[in-house]
Structures are given as structure tokens and as C-alpha cells.
Amino acid sequence: MVGTAKKTRRTTNKDDSLAVVHGENPQVSTIIAPIVSSYNEKIRPILDAVENLRRLNIAKEGIQLPTIVVVGDQSSGKSSVLESLAGISLPRGQGICTRVPLVMRLQSHPLPNPELMLEFNGKSISTDEDNVSDAINIATDELAGNAKGISNTPLTLVVKKNGVPDLTMVDLPGITRVPVHGQPENIYDQIKDIIMEYIRPEESIILNVLSATVDFTTCESIRMSQSVDKTGLRTLAVVTKADKSPEGLLEKVTADDVNIGLGYVCVRNRIGDESYEEARIEEERLFESHPMLSKIDKSIVGVPVLAQRLVQVQGMIISKTLPEIVKKINEKLTYNLSELDKLPVNLTCVADAMTTFMHIIGLSKESLRKILLRGEFDEYPDEKNMHCTARLVDLLDSYSNHLQCFSEKEATKDFLMEEIRELQEAKLIGLPNFMPRTAFLSIHQRKVKAIAHMPIDFVHNVWEYLETVVSSVLLRHCENYYQLQVSTRRAGQSLIAKMKESSIKHVLVVVEMENLTDYTCNPEFMAEYNKLISQQDDFVKAVLDPNNNNQTFDLKGVGVIDVAHLKQYFSMLTQAFDLKGRMIAYWRIVQKRIIDSIAMHLMLSIHNLVNKDLEKEIVHDLMSPKGGGIERLLEESPSIAGKRDKLNRSVKVLQESKETVGNLMDRIGTYGD
Numbered sequence: 305m306v307g308t309a310k311k312t313r314r315t316t317n318k319d320d321s322l323a324v325v326h327g328e329n330p331q332v333s334t335i336i337a338p339i340v341s342s343y344n345e346k347i348r349p350i351l352d353a354v355e356n357l358r359r360l361n362i363a364k365e366g367i368q369l370p371t372i373v374v375v376g377d378q379s380s381g382k383s384s385v386l387e388s389l390a391g392i393s394l395p396r397g398q399g400i401c402t403r404v405p406l407v408m409r410l411q412s413h414p415l416p417n418p419e420l421m422l423e424f425n426g427k428s429i430s431t432d433e434d435n436v437s438d439a440i441n442i443a444t445d446e447l448a449g450n451a452k453g454i455s456n457t458p459l460t461l462v463v464k465k466n467g468v469p470d471l472t473m474v475d476l477p478g479i480t481r482v483p484v485h486g487q488p489e490n491i492y493d494q495i496k497d498i499i500m501e502y503i504r505p506e507e508s509i510i511l512n513v514l515s516a517t518v519d520f521t522t523c524e525s526i527r528m529s530q531s532v533d534k535t536g537l538r539t540l541a542v543v544t545k546a547d548k549s550p551e552g553l554l555e556k557v558t559a560d561d562v563n564i565g566l567g568y569v570c571v572r573n574r575i576g577d578e579s580y581e582e583a584r585i586e587e588e589r590l591f592e593s594h595p596m597l598s599k600i601d602k603s604i605v606g607v608p609v610l611a612q613r614l615v616q617v618q619g620m621i622i623s624k625t626l627p628e629i630v631k632k633i634n635e636k637l638t639y640n641l642s643e644l645d646k647l648p649v650n651l652t653c654v655a656d657a658m659t660t661f662m663h664i665i666g667l668s669k670e671s672l673r674k675i676l677l678r679g680e681f682d683e684y685p686d687e688k689n690m691h692c693t694a695r696l697v698d699l700l701d702s703y704s705n706h707l708q709c710f711s712e713k714e715a716t717k718d719f720l721m722e723e724i725r726e727l728q729e730a731k732l733i734g735l736p737n738f739m740p741r742t743a744f745l746s747i748h749q750r751k752v753k754a755i756a757h758m759p760i761d762f763v764h765n766v767w768e769y770l771e772t773v774v775s776s777v778l779l780r781h782c783e784n785y786y787q788l789q790v791s792t793r794r795a796g797q798s799l800i801a802k803m804k805e806s807s808i809k810h811v812l813v814v815v816e817m818e819n820l821t822d823y824t825c826n827p828e829f830m831a832e833y834n835k836l837i838s839q840q841d842d843f844v845k846a847v848l849d850p851n852n853n854n855q856t857f858d859l860k861g862v863g864v865i866d867v868a869h870l871k872q873y874f875s876m877l878t879q880a881f882d883l884k885g886r887m888i889a890y891w892r893i894v895q896k897r898i899i900d901s902i903a904m905h906l907m908l909s910i911h912n913l914v915n916k917d918l919e920k921e922i923v924h925d926l927m928s929p930k931g932g933g934i935e936r937l938l939e940e941s942p943s944i945a946g947k948r949d950k951l952n953r954s955v956k957v958l959q960e961s962k963e964t965v966g967n968l969m970d971r972i973g974t975y976g977d
């Protein structure tokens with residue numbers, strides 16, 4: 305009887321099944337009394353394939369699978385709905401019973417005896433209807449501990465039973481606000497995290513279990529599903545306990561205040577020790593005869609309708625997402641394979657290591673030459689910091705500006721006062737108008753002292769900058785060779801430290817030379833001095849003229865200066881002005897020398913660094929006891945090994961996935977013909 309009924313349905317529904325597999329007509333809503341679907345034989349291979357993908361843990365590769373996710377507040381009757389669909393008893397008890405995601409894989413099979421199988425932690429445990437609750441509890445304890453905690457490691461229950469729909473769903477812990485005794489304080493957040501993780505992907509269909517006895521708008525599960533699916537396009541609602549709260553149910557599901565895009569199905573679950581067959585008959589009678597419930601359209605009541613609806617929705621979501629999944633698998637496989645190819649070859653002999661080492665040194669030197677000496681930035685087009693020739697000029701400019709600012713301030717501040725003070729102290733019994741050299745030298749030395757830190761700071765900055773550049777270049781070229789990375793970093797740092805020290809020594813010598821001797825052969829000194837001294841008469845006149853109320857004087861080549869304070873020093877003005885003229889003219893020479901000589905020195909140092917010292921230092925370090933010799937290069941770096949391993953695993957999973965879906969696409973293709 306059942307057999308013939310099935311056969312007829314199969315033939316009449318042939319077109320529907322095609323449509324569902326292709327996702328074109330998901331709105332078929334013929335009601336079929338027994339919970340058995342005519343799609344079984346067609347959808348099963350596809351479900352098997354999806355299940356295989358799930359087993360391969362393809363989610364870890366960033367590929368989400370189409371999934372029906374069952375959510376509901378605590379005591380919404382979530383477990384009862386699943387029991388009714390599967391026709392078996394699930395664990396009951398205080399507090400949350402589902403403490404891990406439970407993947408329920410329902411499969412119709414022709415044998416009278418059901419087969420039940422639990423899969424978790426790589427184990428498969430077969431069980432039966434009487435023991436399945438206990439078995440689930442034991443497995444849950446193993447996954448989530450035997451306290452009342454929850455865990456995100458899924459448990460799979462395969463139910464092969466005559467007449468169940470071919471359906472895979474993930475049952476998640478019921479939402480509870482208040483922790484019961486023994487539950488962690490943040491139980492709500494933990495559950496919410498798990499639920500959100502499952503319902504967030506666009507590939508998930510949310511089966512929201514709502515109790516007819518409550519106001520739907522207050523349900524936590526509605527709040528969560530709405531947060532990821534505002535329009536409800538992938539949310540389906542099951543309303544339980546229709547018998548307990550029949551008043552207004554029709555209005556509730558018609559009004560649809562909570563945006564359930566895929567529609568409602570009202571059910572009455574098994575009560576007490578009814579058998580599932582009895583429960584179905586009771587349910588049918590209830591919706592047939594109850595004065596209020598009988599008004600609800602028959603296309604949205606009853607467990608069989610729910611089963612049918614879920615099978616349709618499942619077919620729809622699978623056919624909708626599968627092509628995308630296949631595409632993603634191929635993309636990721638291609639990408640990961642190319643990444644695997646890009647990993648460095650594992651060196652196996654000293655000759656290989658030597659070749660690699662020399663190659664890397666060559667590349668590093670060439671990179672450094674380009675960016676430090678030649679100003680070619682093709683290797684770092686967008687990294688301004690690595691455009692070294694330009695950045696070095698920036699550093700030099702900033703240093704030279706510093707020096708210039710200092711000189712200008714010195715030239716105009718308290719004009720002539722320093723000179724006057726020095727001249728007063730240098731006076732001695734002798735012929736007038738001889739310029740005392742001591743006065744000149746002591747002012748000069750004070751000025752040298754005041755700027756002595758500037759060139760030191762400058763070389764400091766330059767070497768600090770060069771260190772980052774050299775490290776970065778070496779790191780880039782040694783990226784794949786961990787030991788070489790260590791060695792070159794050490795060598796680079798120690799070499800730069802040495803070169804910095806020698807630069808500072810050089811600067812100190814330059815400063816000391818300037819401090820000791822006032823000499824130049826540069827004709828600019830005389831030119832500058834003559835320019836200033838030619839204004840001497842005008843200056844003295846302007847300061848001493850009693851009719852001149854002007855407080856400033858425009859000294860060409862220096863600027864406008866205050867002169868009011870100078871009237872009282874009339875006797876020394878000429879000599880002080882002369883001294884100032886020499887001072888200013890000579891300081892310009894000194895300043896240029898300090899800039900030029902240090903710039904020249906740095907360029908020589910950089911040249912030496914790139915062309916010989918760095919290589920020498922690296923070889924030296926590698927061959928030293930702490931470097932461990934060239935053989936160390938043969939050791940693969942832990943990070944590369946890890947990367948290779950991870951890629952290898954990913955590639956394996958993706959390849960298997962590809963095979964799995966490859967078969968599947970063939971099948972779907974066959975149906976399409």
C-alpha cells in the first residue's frame with residue numbers, strides 16, 4: 305500500500321523534484337500525509353556529498369555549506385520538533401539538553417529496523433532507539449565536559465529509518481537567559497556566540513522554533529535570527545504547542561509581525577507516551593476538528609507538512625549555493641597550490657646551500673645599491689621609506705637647516721654685545737687697533753661648542769635610518785631561510801653599530817679641527833668680510849648720530865638689527881664691528897665645511913657598507929660558532945615548515961572536496977537532462 309502510494313507520487317512529482325534541485329520553483333506545497341519524501345533518492349547523493357564536505361571540515365577553508373540551523377528559546381519545544389521529524393527520542397532533562405551543535409542527518413531506508421549512528425571526535429558509535437538518548441549524553445559529556453558547560457564541537461547523529469525525510473539539520477543549544485546551578489555565568493553569551501556563528505552565513509537556513517504560548521516578538525531566537533536576516537528571507541518558523549494555545553494562533557501566523565520570509569508551519573508534538581504514529585493521527589484530528597485551529601490553512605499545519613517544507617527548502621538552498629561552493633573550492637585550490645609552489649625548495653646539500661647563500665647575498669647587495677646609491681626604486685615603488693637616496697637628502701637638509709637657523713640667530717641676537725665683552729677682556733697695553741686673536745678664538749670656540757651636538761645627532765639619525773633599511777632588505781631576501789635571517793640580522797646590526805661609532809669619531813675629529821684652528825683658503829671669506837666691512841662707517845654713524853631716532857639698522861647680508869643698546873659703547877664700535885664681520889664671514893665657511901665633510905664621509909661609509917663590509921660581516925657571522933656554518937641553511941625554518949604543512953593539508957581537503965562535488969555536479973547534470 306505504502307509502496308504503491310510512493311510510486312505514484314514519485315511519477316507525479318518528477319517535475320517538482322527537478323525544479324527543486326535547480327532551485328526554480330521552491331514554492332511547491334502539496335501535502336503528503338506520511339513523512340516521506342519522493343525526493344529521497346535524488347536528493348540523497350547531494351546530501352551525502354554535502355555531508356562529506358562537512359566531514360572534511362571545509363568550513364575551516366572558509367567555505368560555508370548550506371545548512372538548516374534549528375534555533376529556539378528554551379522550552380520552545382525544539383527537541384520535540386526534531387523528535388517528531390526523526391521519530392526517535394532525544395535526551396530530556398533539567399536545563400539545556402543540547403550542549404553541543406547536534407548535526408542530525410535523517411535518511412529514509414527501506415528496512416523495518418532503524419539504524420542509528422553517532423559520530424564525533426573521529427569515532428562512529430552505533431546505537432538504537434532505546435539507547436540513543438544515553439549515547440548522546442555520553443558523547444556530549446565527552447565533548448563538553450560532564451558539568452553543564454557547552455561546546456562548539458559538533459556531534460553528528462545519523463538516523464536511518466523507514467519513512468523519515470532525507471534531511472540534515474543542525475540543532476543548537478536552546479537559548480537561556482538565566483544560568484541554572486552549575487552552569488557558567490556567561491552561558492547566554494556562549495550560546496549566543498555558537499548560534500550566531502551558525503546562522504550568520506548566507507548559506508544557512510534558520511528554522512526558528514516558536515511556542516504558540518508566547519508573544520513571538522519577545523522571543524530571543526527571533527531577535528537573533530532577525531539580527532542576521534532582517535527580511536526573513538532565509539528564516540522558516542515552526543509554531544509548537546498549537547494545542548496548548550489555539551486562541552489567536554491563526555491571527556499570529558497571518559499577521560507575521562516578526563518577518564518570517566519562508567513561512568510558518570504549526571504543529572502539535574507528541575504528548576506523554578503516545579507513539580509517533582498516534583501523535584500524528586492526533587495532530588491531524590486536532591487541525592481538522594478544533595474550532596479555531598481548523599481555520600488555519602492545511603498547507604501550513606502538521607509535522608508532515610513541516611518535513612515536506614524542509615526538504616524543499618533544503619533542495620532550494622543546496623541548488624542555490626552549490627555552484628558557488630564549487631567555484632570557491634576551485635579558486636582556493638588553485639590559490640593554495642600556487643602558494644605551495646612559491647615556498648622555497650628544501651635545501652638538501654651544502655652545495656645547494658652555498659649557491660642559495662651567494663644568490664641571496666648578491667640580491668641583497670644589488671637591492672641596497674639600487675636604493676642607497678643609484679636611486680632606483682623599482683623594487684619598492686610605493687614604500688617611500690625605502691627610497692633612500694631621497695630620504696638621505698631629506699635628513700641632510702634638515703640638519704643643514706638646523707645649523708643655518710642657529711647661525712642666523714647668533715648673528716642678530718644682542719648685536720655686537722659678545723664681541724664688545726670679549727674685546728673689553730682682551731685689552732692690553734699696546735698699540736691700538738690690532739685685532740686680538742684671542743677674542744676671535746674664544747667667541748669662535750663658544751660657537752663650535754654650541755653646535756657640536758648637531759652633526760652627532762645627524763649621523764646618529766642617518767645610521768638609525770640605514771639600519772632599518774638594511775634590516776628590511778636582508779629580511780626580504782632571506783625570508784625563506786630562517787637561519788640566514790638570524791645570521792644576517794645579527795651581522796647587519798653589528799656592522800651598523802660599528803659604522804655608526806666610526807662616523808661619530810669622524811664627526812668629533814671634524815669638530816675638534818674646527819675648534820682648534822681658524823683657517824680657510826676659501827676666497828668667499830674675504831669677499832663676505834669686505835661686503836660687511838664696507839658698511840662699517842654707515843653703521844657707526846647711524847648708531848652715534850644724536851639726531852637719528854631710528855632703533856634699527858639694515859645690515860646687508862645679515863638683516864635688520866636692533867642697535868639702541870650700542871650708543872654707550874661708542875669707543876669700541878669700530879673694532880667690535882670688524883670682529884663681528886670676521887666672525888660672520890668665517891662662520892659661513894665653517895658651517896659649510898661641517899655639512900660637506902660629514903655628508904662626504906657618510907656617502908663613503910654607505911658605499912663601503914654596500915660594496916664590501918656587509919658581505920664580509922655576514923659571512924663572518926655565519927661561519928662563526930654562533931652562526932653554525934652554512935649547513936645551518938639546510939634546516940627549514942619552523943614557520944616555512946608550518947606553512948607548508950598547513951597548505952598541504954588545505955590542498956588535500958580541497959582536492960577531496962573537489963572530487964566530492966565533481967561527482968555531484970555530474971549527477972545534477974544528469975537530472976537536468
Ligand SMILES: *[C@@H]1O[C@H](CO)[C@@H](O)[C@H](O)[C@H]1NC(C)=O
Pocket residue numbers: 430431432434435
Ligand atoms: C541498549 O540498551 C539495552 C538495555 O539497556 C542493552 O541490552 C543493549 O545492548 C543496548 N544496545 C546498545 C547498542 O548499546
Ligand SMILES: *[C@@H]1O[C@H](CO)[C@@H](O)[C@H](O)[C@H]1NC(C)=O
Pocket residue numbers: 366635636637639640643950951954
Ligand atoms: C588557501 O587559500 C585561501 C584563499 O583562497 C586562503 O585564505 C587560505 O589561507 C589558504 N590556506 C593556507 C593554509 O594558506
Ligand SMILES: *[C@@H]1O[C@H](CO)[C@@H](O)[C@H](O)[C@H]1NC(C)=O
Pocket residue numbers: 650651938939940948
Ligand atoms: C626539509 O628538510 C628538513 C631537514 O632536512 C626536514 O626535516 C624536512 O622534513 C624537509 N621538508 C620537506 C618538505 O622535505
Ligand SMILES: *[C@@H]1O[C@H](CO)[C@@H](O)[C@H](O)[C@H]1NC(C)=O
Pocket residue numbers: 749752753756815816819820
Ligand atoms: C675647543 O677647544 C677648547 C680649548 O682648547 C676646549 O676647552 C673646548 O672644550 C673645545 N671644544 C670642543 C667642542 O671641542
Ligand SMILES: *[C@@H]1O[C@H](CO)[C@@H](O)[C@H](O)[C@H]1NC(C)=O
Pocket residue numbers: 854855856857858864
Ligand atoms: C630705520 O632704519 C631702517 C633700516 O635702515 C629702515 O628700514 C626704517 O624705515 C627706518 N625707520 C625710520 C622710522 O626711519
Ligand SMILES: *[C@@H]1O[C@H](CO)[C@@H](O)[C@H](O)[C@H]1NC(C)=O
Pocket residue numbers: 644952955
Ligand atoms: C603533503 O605531505 C605528504 C606527506 O608529508 C607528501 O607525501 C605530499 O607530497 C605532500 N603534498 C604536497 C602537495 O606537498
